[in-house]
Structures are given as C-alpha cells and as structure tokens.
Amino acid sequence: MNFEASVGFLGNLLAPQFEVERDFFRPPGAYSELDFLTSCSRCGLCKEHCPENMIKLFSFSDGAQLLNTPYINPNESHCTFCNECINVCPTGALNHAGLTPIGLAIINKNTCLTFKEVMCDYCVYSCPVQGAITLVNGKPEINKNFCNGCGACVTNCISDEKGIYISTKVQLERSM
C-alpha cells in the first residue's frame, strides 16, 4: 500500500471514531471531525467574525489536538446560520458544501412544561425552520429531517430547567 493509500485507509478507519467521540459542536459547514482537524488552520477568523459572538476556541487544557479550533454551544446561545464563519474561513475547513445540521433538538419529557399539563408552545413559535418542531396533542415533537440544531428553541424555552436541548450524538447517528 503506498503512502497516500495508507493515509486514506487510516482516515477511513479513524473518521467514524472521531465522530463518535465528539461531544461538542463545530460551527456550521464543518465536514467530519477528522476532515475538520486536518483542514482548520486554527486562525480564529470565524470566532472574530461571528455576529452572535458564540464561537469559542479550545484552549491548551483541552489538549493539543483541539487547541485553538472553534466550537459553539447551541444550548447556550443560538446560531442564526448567517454563514459568516463559513465566508471568512480561509482553508475551507468550514464551507458551504459541508453545511449540514449542527445538532438535533430533543424534548426532555421530565422538564418540558407540556408534560406537566401546562400549555406552552414557545419553542414551536421560536423555531425559524418550518416543520422542524410542531405541537402534537399539545406537546412539542421534533422532525429529524428538518431540525438544523440552531438552538433557537432552547434559548426561547420558558421552563426554568429547559424542556428541550440540542444533542450532538443524535446528529452523529443521523450522519453516519
């Protein structure tokens, strides 16, 4: 096996593992975690240009592999999918062709108010994606095919403990 073929072979083996282990969110437009790690130059331009100020960079304490690479947390603030981070990325680590959902919203039946017989639909009306979340028999339901993981529903949920959250794991299952 020549060098290029063996790198490709190793990449094929490692890529799913990197995805399974990833427990954080990359900004929109990132391909698989292995592709991202090998193409991001750690320049921080995406962080500088995010109008929502939601992109952070991993620090030294997170390990050399992640150091200075960007991440977001749609459970804390929501991504508008303005794509500024993609537009300024000089290496294509974030790119329009890689634009897939950043996560998937999950209803927490223990904390969503509708499961305590309270009428509520704040998440439904805050969602910018038609059909991603609907009320079914008075309770919110997520459509996996439409939800992009933006986090607007989490930001706008009125339950103190948040009745909805964005998961990376389900997104990984969906993309494999």
Ligand code: SF4
């Ligand atoms: S798409 Fe816009 S809001 Fe979302 S992370 Fe990129 S720059 Fe920030």
Ligand code: SF4
């Ligand atoms: S349900 Fe709507 S608001 Fe919530 S993450 Fe999905 S697309 Fe965004």
Ligand code: SF4
């Ligand atoms: S806004 Fe929160 S509490 Fe209200 S229905 Fe949505 S997830 Fe449940």
